[in-house]
Amino acid sequence: MPRSALTATPRTTPGTDMRLIDTHAHLDFDRFQEDLDDILARAKDAGLIQIVTIGASSGMESNHRALALADRFDHVFATVGVHPHDAKIVDLEAVRAIDVLADHAKVVAIGETGLDYHYDNSPRDEQRQAFAWFIALARKRKLPVIVHTRDADEDTISILTEEGADEVGGIIHCFSSGPWLAERALDLGFHLSFSGIVTFKKALEIQEVARTAPLDRILVETDAPFLAPMPYRGKRNEPSYVAHTARFIAGLRGMDEDEFAEATTRNAQRLYGLPLIP
Numbered sequence: 001m002p003r004s005a006l007t008a009t010p011r012t013t014p015g016t017d018m019r020l021i022d023t024h025a026h027l028d029f030d031r032f033q034e035d036l037d038d039i040l041a042r043a044k045d046a047g048l049i050q051i052v053t054i055g056a057s058s059g060m061e062s063n064h065r066a067l068a069l070a071d072r073f074d075h076v077f078a079t080v081g082v083h084p085h086d087a088k089i090v091d092l093e094a095v096r097a098i099d100v101l102a103d104h105a106k107v108v109a110i111g112e113t114g115l116d117y118h119y120d121n122s123p124r125d126e127q128r129q130a131f132a133w134f135i136a137l138a139r140k141r142k143l144p145v146i147v148h149t150r151d152a153d154e155d156t157i158s159i160l161t162e163e164g165a166d167e168v169g170g171i172i173h174c175f176s177s178g179p180w181l182a183e184r185a186l187d188l189g190f191h192l193s194f195s196g197i198v199t200f201k202k203a204l205e206i207q208e209v210a211r212t213a214p215l216d217r218i219l220v221e222t223d224a225p226f227l228a229p230m231p232y233r234g235k236r237n238e239p240s241y242v243a244h245t246a247r248f249i250a251g252l253r254g255m256d257e258d259e260f261a262e263a264t265t266r267n268a269q270r271l272y273g274l275p276l277i278p
């Protein structure tokens, strides 16, 4: 892709040289379509150099919308998969369809997949089956796997282990658990990605994981439009807000915020195989 398209606009946010990647956003949501150009301009001003939009927002169709966004914007990359909420629609035919979509040159991961025992929008056995199939697909495609896990730490680690997910690695996205999950995920070679949740006052356990996790395994994300960080909690989230999350974690770790941002950016580029921008 033309490098000029990625670097043509100088970063203009005063007082910061942060370079960031939103490693997990759902840009295909209807709520973003009206002012998407403004959202992407604000992201650039906040120092974002790349954004990964998740195909698995809802059902199968959102994969096509994510790929269309990746076609439209040089610095937007996509993942393909089916969210655990929709695991009930996943059969082998659906997995094959995702496999075909993964041929697209800007697909950088499989997911999000995983287990959500909080909402239980799909039966748990179907969530487990879909999760195992998507790990197998990630291994076949040699792509990292993006894991959504809620109230399902033990089953998540069992399935990642049994299905050999350590071969490709990936991300525990929107990390919202504690040290038990963090340690085991790190042992499997996974990265931990922190969303706006880490900035919430009561998120002490998540903050402790963000403070102590190895610097080369940390990512930041928005999960936009959900989970806006402080001070935007409750509002529509957008990629530019990832800067607040990065600053907050840098503060927890007593690190220079530009240095912390740069580390997360390098991690994301390495894991997703994104083009390196000097």
Ligand SMILES: [Zn+2]
Pocket (backbone or CB within 6 Å): 112, 148, 149, 173, 174
């Ligand atoms: Zn998720």
Ligand SMILES: [Zn+2]
Pocket (backbone or CB within 6 Å): 024, 026, 054, 112, 223
């Ligand atoms: Zn998500």
